[in-house]
Amino acid sequence: MVTLEDVAKQAGVSLATASRVLNGSTRQVGADLRARVERAADELGYRANIAAQTLARGSSNVIGIVVHDLTDPYFAALADGAMRAAATEGLLVMVGTTHRDPEQEIAYVATLNAQRVRAVLLAGSRVADQAVTGRLREELARYRDSGGRAACVGQDLLGVDTVAPANREGAAELARALAGLGHTRFAVLAGPPHLMTAADRSAGFAAALEELGLPAPQVIHGPFDRDGGYAAARQVEDATCVFAVNDVMAVGALAAYRERGVRVPDDVSVAGFDDIVTLRDHVPALTTVRLPLADMGARALELALNEEEPVVVEHVAGEVVLRESVRRIA
Amino acid sequence: MVTLEDVAKQAGVSLATASRVLNGSTRQVGADLRARVERAADELGYRANIAAQTLARGSSNVIGIVVHDLTDPYFAALADGAMRAAATEGLLVMVGTTHRDPEQEIAYVATLNAQRVRAVLLAGSRVADQAVTGRLREELARYRDSGGRAACVGQDLLGVDTVAPANREGAAELARALAGLGHTRFAVLAGPPHLMTAADRSAGFAAALEELGLPAPQVIHGPFDRDGGYAAARQVEDATCVFAVNDVMAVGALAAYRERGVRVPDDVSVAGFDDIVTLRDHVPALTTVRLPLADMGARALELALNEEEPVVVEHVAGEVVLRESVRRIA
DNA sequence: CCCTCCCCGGAAAGCGATTTCCAAGTCTGC
DNA sequence: GCAGACTTGGAAATCGCTTTCCGGGGAGGG
Structure with a gap:
C-alpha cells in the first residue's frame, strides 16, 4: 500500500508538502516541488486513504441514501436523482436498502452516523407506528x-x-378527473393501512369523492406491491373505476383483470399513482399521477446539504395524466 | 461528538478496555467493567467512528458496486442481489453509477480503492475498446x-x-426455439456494436441460425435502451420474427409496432433477453431468456470475498421462456 | 507453600492523512 | 540597502480507534 509518506520520500519533500500538492489545500506549493510530487505519486500509483482523510478532516465526502427496495422503480428513480446530484457535488453514495423493515432503517442511520457521512437521505414512507418512528427520530x-x-x-x-x-x-x-369522466362507483386498492403514503393517497381520493357528493369507495387493503394489487383487484365488488395507490399495484390489478377476461377500460377503468417510467409502455397505458421522482431525490440532497433552521417541508405537486386505462362512461 | 475516550473516562476504564468491550476483540473483559462501559456508551450515545476504525484496522466493512444505471431494472436486480448478500455478511454498500461512461467506471474504481473498500463488484458490460479496458484493468x-x-x-x-x-x-x-416455431426470416435489434453483451447475444443468435441453415438475420444497431429498440424496430424490413438483445429494447420495439398498427404476435413475433421482473406483466407477454440476476449479483459478491487463485469464471445459463409475443407460423 | 501460567487491565505505539506553527527566503517600497 | 509583509517548506501535533506489549494478581500444580 503506497502511502503519502512514500510519495514524499520519493519526491524528497516533507509530508506536509506532499499533502498540499495532492489533496488540495489553500496553500501554494512551488512549481518544481509540485511537479516532483506529482510525478512521484504517479509513478508509485498513490491513492489517498480516504479513511485517514476523513479522520483527519473530521468530515467525509460520502452521503447515505436509505431506501426500501432498489428493485422498486419508484425508489430507483429517487435514488438515481439523488446520486446524480451527489455526483455533481463530488460526493460518493452509500445506499442502504431496508426491504421495508423499520428496524433496518434505524440500524442504517446508526451505521451511517458511524461512518460520519455528510448527509443522510431517508426515502420511503414512514409507518404510523409511534414507537418505531420515535426510535428512528432519536x-x-x-x-x-x-x-x-x-x-x-x-x-x-x-x-x-x-x-x-x-x-x-x-x-x-x-x-375529480375520474369523476369528470362520469364514474361514480369507485374502489380503492389502498395498500397497507399503516403506511402513510398509501393512507394519504387513499384518504385524499375518498375525501374528494365525498366533496363531490359521490358515494364512498370500496376500500381494500393489502400489500403495497404488484401482487398486492393483483390480490386486491379480485376483491373489488362493483365499481366502474379502480384506483390503485401506486402504479406497481395498478399493474397487478390490470393483470388480474386480464386473467379474468375483464377488459380495461371497457369493463372497468384503472388508475395508479407515481408514473413509473419503466411502465410507460404498459398496455393499456396507465392513467396515473406523475411525480418528478428524480428531481425530488436531487432536491432532497440539496435540502440536506444546505440544511438550516427552520425545517423546511417542500410539497411537490403531482400531475394527473389520463391515459387509456380509463374511459368516459355514460 | 462522543468519542471512545469519553466513554472510557465516564466508565473509569482505559481506552483499551472500552475498545475491547464495544468494538469486538478476541480478548475478554470482566463482567463488571464490561457492564460499566456498556452503560457509559449507552448514556452518552456513543457511535464508533468508522473512519478511525478503518484506519486502525486497515480494512473496512464496505463493499463497492459499480453499475451503469440504477433505474435500469437489470442493474437494479443485480445490485439488489449483491446488497442482500452483503447485508448477511454485515457489509455496507457503496453504489456508483457510471451512466455508461467508461471513464466514470475507472474513476469509481479509483475512488473505491481510496476508500479501501473490502471488495468491488463491477456490473455491466465491458466495451470492446482496448485502450479504455486497459486503463480499467490497470x-x-x-x-x-x-x-x-x-x-x-x-x-x-x-x-x-x-x-x-x-x-x-x-x-x-x-x-433455435424461434426457428422451431417455423420462423425463417429474422431481424436482430442488436444494440451498440462495441458493447460486448449486445454483440455476444447478437452473434450467438446469428450463429445458431447459420447452423440451422437459415438466412442471416437483418442486423440493426442502435442504443441499448427502450428508445433504441423503438428506433431500430422501425428499420426492420422484412422479418417474421425480431430479436431485441434485451427486454427493455424489446418493449421499445413493441411500442413502435403498436403505434404503427402492426400486431404482435400476429404480424410479427418479438423476443427479448433478461426477463426483467418489472416487465412480466407487459402485454403481449415477452418471450425472452431468463437470467437469475439477483443470484448472479449475490454470487459475484461471494466470489469476490473468497477470491483466490486461479481466477474463476462462472457461466450462468439463461432459460428460454416462450410467451405470447411470439407465435408459431405456417 | 512457592512457582508457573493464565487472565485481564492499562500504557503507548501505530494507522495515514491534515493542519498549525515556525523558520527561512523573497519581494516590496523607501 | 533595509525593515516589514508575503511566500513557501518542514516538523510535529492531531484525528479516534486498534492492538501489542507489559505488569499484576489469582488459580493450579508440584
Missing part, C-alpha cells in the same frame, strides 16, 4: 447533534427537511 | 495489489472472478 437526532445533515423524501414526520409529494392533493385531483 | 490491478478484492458480472475481460451470463448460448437457444 437515532436521527443523535446523528444531527454530531453535525450530520439529513433530509427525507416522503412524510415529514421526523423534524428534518423534507420533500413530500402531495399525495392527498394528487389523489384528490385524480378523483 | 486501475483494478492497483486496487488488488493493495489487497482489494474484485469480481465482475458480465464479460470476463478483466482477469478477475466473473459471473458471466451465457449470452451467446442463451441467444442461440432462443434462436
Whole structure:
C-alpha cells in the first residue's frame, strides 16, 4: 500500500508538502516541488486513504441514501436523482436498502452516523407506528447533534427537511378527473393501512369523492406491491373505476383483470399513482399521477446539504395524466 | 461528538478496555467493567467512528458496486442481489453509477480503492475498446495489489472472478426455439456494436441460425435502451420474427409496432433477453431468456470475498421462456 | 507453600492523512 | 540597502480507534 509518506520520500519533500500538492489545500506549493510530487505519486500509483482523510478532516465526502427496495422503480428513480446530484457535488453514495423493515432503517442511520457521512437521505414512507418512528427520530437526532445533515423524501414526520409529494392533493385531483369522466362507483386498492403514503393517497381520493357528493369507495387493503394489487383487484365488488395507490399495484390489478377476461377500460377503468417510467409502455397505458421522482431525490440532497433552521417541508405537486386505462362512461 | 475516550473516562476504564468491550476483540473483559462501559456508551450515545476504525484496522466493512444505471431494472436486480448478500455478511454498500461512461467506471474504481473498500463488484458490460479496458484493468490491478478484492458480472475481460451470463448460448437457444416455431426470416435489434453483451447475444443468435441453415438475420444497431429498440424496430424490413438483445429494447420495439398498427404476435413475433421482473406483466407477454440476476449479483459478491487463485469464471445459463409475443407460423 | 501460567487491565505505539506553527527566503517600497 | 509583509517548506501535533506489549494478581500444580 503506497502511502503519502512514500510519495514524499520519493519526491524528497516533507509530508506536509506532499499533502498540499495532492489533496488540495489553500496553500501554494512551488512549481518544481509540485511537479516532483506529482510525478512521484504517479509513478508509485498513490491513492489517498480516504479513511485517514476523513479522520483527519473530521468530515467525509460520502452521503447515505436509505431506501426500501432498489428493485422498486419508484425508489430507483429517487435514488438515481439523488446520486446524480451527489455526483455533481463530488460526493460518493452509500445506499442502504431496508426491504421495508423499520428496524433496518434505524440500524442504517446508526451505521451511517458511524461512518460520519455528510448527509443522510431517508426515502420511503414512514409507518404510523409511534414507537418505531420515535426510535428512528432519536437515532436521527443523535446523528444531527454530531453535525450530520439529513433530509427525507416522503412524510415529514421526523423534524428534518423534507420533500413530500402531495399525495392527498394528487389523489384528490385524480378523483375529480375520474369523476369528470362520469364514474361514480369507485374502489380503492389502498395498500397497507399503516403506511402513510398509501393512507394519504387513499384518504385524499375518498375525501374528494365525498366533496363531490359521490358515494364512498370500496376500500381494500393489502400489500403495497404488484401482487398486492393483483390480490386486491379480485376483491373489488362493483365499481366502474379502480384506483390503485401506486402504479406497481395498478399493474397487478390490470393483470388480474386480464386473467379474468375483464377488459380495461371497457369493463372497468384503472388508475395508479407515481408514473413509473419503466411502465410507460404498459398496455393499456396507465392513467396515473406523475411525480418528478428524480428531481425530488436531487432536491432532497440539496435540502440536506444546505440544511438550516427552520425545517423546511417542500410539497411537490403531482400531475394527473389520463391515459387509456380509463374511459368516459355514460 | 462522543468519542471512545469519553466513554472510557465516564466508565473509569482505559481506552483499551472500552475498545475491547464495544468494538469486538478476541480478548475478554470482566463482567463488571464490561457492564460499566456498556452503560457509559449507552448514556452518552456513543457511535464508533468508522473512519478511525478503518484506519486502525486497515480494512473496512464496505463493499463497492459499480453499475451503469440504477433505474435500469437489470442493474437494479443485480445490485439488489449483491446488497442482500452483503447485508448477511454485515457489509455496507457503496453504489456508483457510471451512466455508461467508461471513464466514470475507472474513476469509481479509483475512488473505491481510496476508500479501501473490502471488495468491488463491477456490473455491466465491458466495451470492446482496448485502450479504455486497459486503463480499467490497470486501475483494478492497483486496487488488488493493495489487497482489494474484485469480481465482475458480465464479460470476463478483466482477469478477475466473473459471473458471466451465457449470452451467446442463451441467444442461440432462443434462436433455435424461434426457428422451431417455423420462423425463417429474422431481424436482430442488436444494440451498440462495441458493447460486448449486445454483440455476444447478437452473434450467438446469428450463429445458431447459420447452423440451422437459415438466412442471416437483418442486423440493426442502435442504443441499448427502450428508445433504441423503438428506433431500430422501425428499420426492420422484412422479418417474421425480431430479436431485441434485451427486454427493455424489446418493449421499445413493441411500442413502435403498436403505434404503427402492426400486431404482435400476429404480424410479427418479438423476443427479448433478461426477463426483467418489472416487465412480466407487459402485454403481449415477452418471450425472452431468463437470467437469475439477483443470484448472479449475490454470487459475484461471494466470489469476490473468497477470491483466490486461479481466477474463476462462472457461466450462468439463461432459460428460454416462450410467451405470447411470439407465435408459431405456417 | 512457592512457582508457573493464565487472565485481564492499562500504557503507548501505530494507522495515514491534515493542519498549525515556525523558520527561512523573497519581494516590496523607501 | 533595509525593515516589514508575503511566500513557501518542514516538523510535529492531531484525528479516534486498534492492538501489542507489559505488569499484576489469582488459580493450579508440584
